[in-house]
Amino acid sequence: MNFSLNLNQASFSSNWKAGGINAFGFNTLFNYKANYKEGKNSWDNDVDLAFGFVNNSGLGYRKTIDRIYLDTKYGYEMSDHWSLFTSLNFLSQFSKGYQYTDDNQAHLISGVFAPAFITAALGFEYHPVEYFKVRIAPVAPRITIVSDPQRFVTTVGPEPYGVEPPDNVRFELGAQLMAEFDKQIFENVNLKWRYLMFANYETLEARRLDHRFDLDLIAKVGKYINVGLGGILLYDYDQDTEVQLSQVFSIGFL
Numbered sequence: 001m002n003f004s005l006n007l008n009q010a011s012f013s014s015n016w017k018a019g020g021i022n023a024f025g026f027n028t029l030f031n032y033k034a035n036y037k038e039g040k041n042s043w044d045n046d047v048d049l050a051f052g053f054v055n056n057s058g059l060g061y062r063k064t065i066d067r068i069y070l071d072t073k074y075g076y077e078m079s080d081h082w083s084l085f086t087s088l089n090f091l092s093q094f095s096k097g098y099q100y101t102d103d104n105q106a107h108l109i110s111g112v113f114a115p116a117f118i119t120a121a122l123g124f125e126y127h128p129v130e131y132f133k134v135r136i137a138p139v140a141p142r143i144t145i146v147s148d149p150q151r152f153v154t155t156v157g158p159e160p161y162g163v164e165p166p167d168n169v170r171f172e173l174g175a176q177l178m179a180e181f182d183k184q185i186f187e188n189v190n191l192k193w194r195y196l197m198f199a200n201y202e203t204l205e206a207r208r209l210d211h212r213f214d215l216d217l218i219a220k221v222g223k224y225i226n227v228g229l230g231g232i233l234l235y236d237y238d239q240d241t242e243v244q245l246s247q248v249f250s251i252g253f254l
Contacts, residue, residue, distance in 0.1 A: 004029040004218070004226060006252025008054075027052025027065050027250055029216075029228070040077040046070070050230075051094050052248065059104060065230070065248050066093040067214075073135075075125060083125045085135060092116035099155060107155045114152070115161040116145040119198070121176050131183035140176035142198060144238075145169055162238035174200040188220040211235045218254065226254035 005028045012020040032047040048069040055061045073087035097110035123137030144162050146152070146169075152160035163170045177197040185191045198210040213233040220226050227250075234244040 001033075002029070002031045002254065004228065004250075004252060004254045006052075006226075006228070006250035008250075021059075022057040023054060025052065025054030025064065027248060029230075042075040042077070042083070044071075044073045044075070046072075062100070063095065063097060065246070066095060066097065067232075068092045068094060073125075078124075081126060081128050083127065085121075085123060085125045085137075087121045087135070087137075088119070089121075090116065090118050109152060109155050111147065113145050113147040114149070115163075118143045118145070119176060121178075123176075131181060133180050135176070135178040137176040137178075140174050140198065142172045142174060142176075142200075143169060144172070156239075159238070161236075172198075172200045172202070174198055190216075190218045192216045192218075207241075208237050209235075210237070220254060224253055225251070227251050228254075 005026065007024075007026045009024045010020065011022045028051055030047070030049040034045045036043045046069070048067065048071075050065050050067040052064040052066075053061055054064055069089070069091050071087065071089040073085055075083040075085040077083050092113060092115070093110065095112065096108060098106040099109045100106055119140055119142040121135065121137035121140040123135060123139065125133055125135045127133045146161050146163040149160045149163045149168060150165045153165060158164070175198070177195075179195045180193075182192045183190070193213065193215045195214075196210075196212045200208065211234070214230075215232075216228065216230045218226050218228045228248070230248045230250075232244075232246040234246075235242075236244075
């Protein structure tokens with residue numbers, strides 16, 4: 001289990017001539033793994049949570065990171081490096097998300113269970129070393145949930161996140177590829193990344209493939225202090241035709 005809490009704060013007197021804005025922010029990360037193995041059978045579970053915000057004077061509260069990822073997987077070992085597996089994972093967020101215009105107007109573009117993705121998978125896992133695994137699932141049904149999608153039509157599009165109002169749910173049958181890496185690359189330096197690809201069999205073309213890459217690099221400075229660099233690269237045609245990027249740098253408690 002890893003838990004990280006990072007804070008940042010700045011304040012200025014009213015006569016501070018260099019200029020500045022009062023601000024307070026934090027982000028927190030929580031990761032928990034519970035893995036079990038007996039003979040050829042294994043059961044792996046992963047909880048990966050992140051949330052953060054910044055509050056700038058005059059601008060108000062704004063999110064900086066928001067992630068809920070839950071994964072459970074059963075595997076049956078076929079050889080030293082290959083297993084048959086079935087899994088279920090969930091991806092969503094904790095709170096509402098807004099897009100801000102130049103005049104600081106907030107427009108709602110996402111929320112709790114808006115969207116949320118539930119993906120089941122059946123296939124094969126390749127694990128050449130303990131810190132690297134690849135799942136290949138030719139059978140991977142996915143459910144996309146958008147609670148009350150009508151509220152996003154004017155800001156996201158006529159089919160928010162691929163769900164057409166008044167429906168709240170979209171079902172897809174496709175294939176999923178997942179690769180995971182988690183290793184101490186240097187003393188007190190951990191590199192963790194996860195790549196997810198989903199291909200819908202009904203719209204099987206290169207521009208309609210979904211890609212998500214999560215990266216976290218954490219260095220411990222002393223026993224409880226860390227420096228962290230994280231980022232997300234996301235391409236989902238149903239959300240945006242361009243690549244989306246998110247990046248966070250933090251120093252705090254681990």
